[in-house]
Amino acid sequence: MNTEETTLDRIRTRPRFKMFTHLTKEEYAENLKKYFAEHKDEFAGNINKEVATIWVETTYDSYWKPRLALRTEIEDEHTVIRGVFGPSSAVWTFFMFLYFSFSILWMTFFTMYYVEKQIKSAEYPWALSASFVMLFLILLTYIAARFGQHKGKEEMLKLRRFAEESTLQFEKKMN
Numbered sequence: 001m002n003t004e005e006t007t008l009d010r011i012r013t014r015p016r017f018k019m020f021t022h023l024t025k026e027e028y029a030e031n032l033k034k035y036f037a038e039h040k041d042e043f044a045g046n047i048n049k050e051v052a053t054i055w056v057e058t059t060y061d062s063y064w065k066p067r068l069a070l071r072t073e074i075e076d077e078h079t080v081i082r083g084v085f086g087p088s089s090a091v092w093t094f095f096m097f098l099y100f101s102f103s104i105l106w107m108t109f110f111t112m113y114y115v116e117k118q119i120k121s122a123e124y125p126w127a128l129s130a131s132f133v134m135l136f137l138i139l140l141t142y143i144a145a146r147f148g149q150h151k152g153k154e155e156m157l158k159l160r161r162f163a164e165e166s167t168l169q170f171e172k173k174m175n
Helices: 007-011 025-038 089-118 127-151 153-174
Strands: 002-004 016-021 043-047 051-056 067-075 078-086
Touching (some): 016 153, 025 043, 025 067, 025 153, 051 153, 067 153, 078 153, 089 127, 127 153
Antiparallel strands (some): 016 078, 043 051
């Protein structure tokens, strides 16, 4: 097994990695199910041939309860396992909605300010201030996401270990 990860993958809002294996997609899915069954007291999730979503079983449920999505693909006659860490889809959608809304509002307010300056008008004196507020809210959203990642770091490490061990354990048996 070979693992690939770049610096950019570590600083993303949803960190990711890529593993290469000689197992077929079907073998990997079956082996993942076996490993999952052996560790069902520690992990929960859903597994099928194409995608697996795994999370750590805990007594609490915070907004950044990390989940690991493992997607299997065939690339150059090898099976590639792409892992993406992230919160639940509801939390991810909410954060993307915030980024989108604040970005659109920032562009709107900054355009209002720019047009006002071009036509030498004074109808929207608050537009520049509002655009800075939107930039601050975008930054605040990013900081909240990074705080959530920091808070879920231990669980992310367990999930990464799950991905590596579930692949290595069965690759060793095949060799």
